[in-house]
Amino acid sequence: MFSSSSQIGSSIPTKLICPVCSASHLPLKDSLANGVYACTCQNCGHFFKFKALENVRTKASFKVNGKEFTVGNEFSTSTTLNTFLRSKGISKGTKGMCYEGGCGVCLVTVTLYAPLSLKQMHYTINSCLLELFSCDGMDITTIEGLGDPKHGLHPIQEQLAKHDGAQCGYCSPSQVMNMYGLLKTNPKPRVQDIEDHFDTTVCRCTGYRSILDAMKTFSIDAPPHLEKVQMDIEDLDTKLCKKTGKLCTGHCHNNIGAHANKGSDNQTPGPVHIVGASAQWLKPTSMDQLLSLLKQHSQDNYRLVFGNTGFGKETKVV
Ligand code: FES
Numbered sequence: 477m478f479s480s481s482s483q484i485g486s487s488i489p490t491k492l493i494c495p496v497c498s499a500s501h502l503p504l505k506d507s508l509a510n511g512v513y514a515c516t517c518q519n520c521g522h523f524f525k526f527k528a529l530e531n532v533r534t535k536a537s538f539k540v541n542g543k544e545f546t547v548g549n550e551f552s553t554s555t556t557l558n559t560f561l562r563s564k565g566i567s568k569g570t571k572g573m574c575y576e577g578g579c580g581v582c583l584v585t586v587t588l589y590a591p592l593s594l595k596q597m598h599y600t601i602n603s604c605l606l607e608l609f610s611c612d613g614m615d616i617t618t619i620e621g622l623g624d625p626k627h628g629l630h631p632i633q634e635q636l637a638k639h640d641g642a643q644c645g646y647c648s649p650s651q652v653m654n655m656y657g658l659l660k661t662n663p664k665p666r667v668q669d670i671e672d673h674f675d676t677t678v679c680r681c682t683g684y685r686s687i688l689d690a691m692k693t694f695s696i697d698a699p700p701h702l703e704k705v706q707m708d709i710e711d712l713d714t715k716l717c718k719k720t721g722k723l724c725t726g727h728c729h730n731n732i733g734a735h736a737n738k739g740s741d742n743q744t745p746g747p748v749h750i751v752g753a754s755a756q757w758l759k760p761t762s763m764d765q766l767l768s769l770l771k772q773h774s775q776d777n778y779r780l781v782f783g784n785t786g787f788g789k790e791t792k793v794v
């Protein structure tokens with residue numbers, strides 16, 4: 477959730493009130509660090525500090541292919557995961573084209589804890605729609621986390637290649653991530669499940685039959701002309717280096733490989749408040765905090781963000 481104004485006093489303060497003259501100020505981009513707000517009153521010149529009542533974090537943390545990343549207001553509140561992955565060179569295999577959730581070439585898989593049940597959930601998501609700060613606490617897997625020709629292909633990549641499911645290859649990482657996400661949630665899909673699941677990524681080259689043939693080899697009722705692939709759920713994830721986030725080369729002294737998308741151990745470590753140049757990002761972690769923020773911002777221009785699918789193609793706030 478992000479907004480542009482509010483008042484102090486809740487567990488996530490979003491507006492500063494001068495204790496001398498009571499003038500209110502919005503926090504500036506650099507005025508918040510580790511839950512401490514520092515401000516010089518623009519009305520009376522008094523310098524004052526406030527400490528947040530809760531341990532509010534001013535950065536969002538998440539993992540990509542097992543490697544930890546921490547991001548703050550060096551990015552705008554509207555930066556997407558796709559922009560982050562591609563501009564930082566973290567995942568060139570994750571593509572971008574329409575940037576509005578239409579073409580599906582930007583798919584990645586995320587693992588997160590459902591806020592109420594605290595159960596681990598897996599989703600395949602459009603990285604062009606997911607805002608970067610929404611990734612707080614997520615464990616993200618991109619195509620680089622599954623396999624490559626140098627260190628060995630993932631079984632899904634192998635099947636796609638074997639069935640000529642890639643021509644120009646632009647959509648191929650997404651087709652693989654889509655299947656990976658399906659197998660994470662449903663390790664024994666039927667042919668119909670796969671057909672229903674593959675209306676996501678546009679392929680301009682193959683005509684889809686070869687892609688579907690490749691994916692149907694993972695189904696429990698694959699047609700006789702396809703050779704079934706028996707896969708254990710444990711084999712879905714390949715070994716990744718905890719240090720580099722890249723595929724394990726086996727060169728380290730200790731076996732430090734970890735499984736891709738094994739799951740985040742980052743279970744809602746506390747609320748987040750990121751002050752951007754023209755907007756604030758707030759992540760409440762309890763219903764009380766959410767209701768308190770909604771009350772504070774009832775007169776303000778705010779929006780609630782989860783998947784961002786409704787807003788993704790509209791003009792973005794920066
Ligand atoms: S770039 Fe087209 S759906 Fe994300």
Ligand code: FES
Binds near residue numbers: 641645678679680
């Ligand atoms: S293989 Fe070219 S877009 Fe799918």
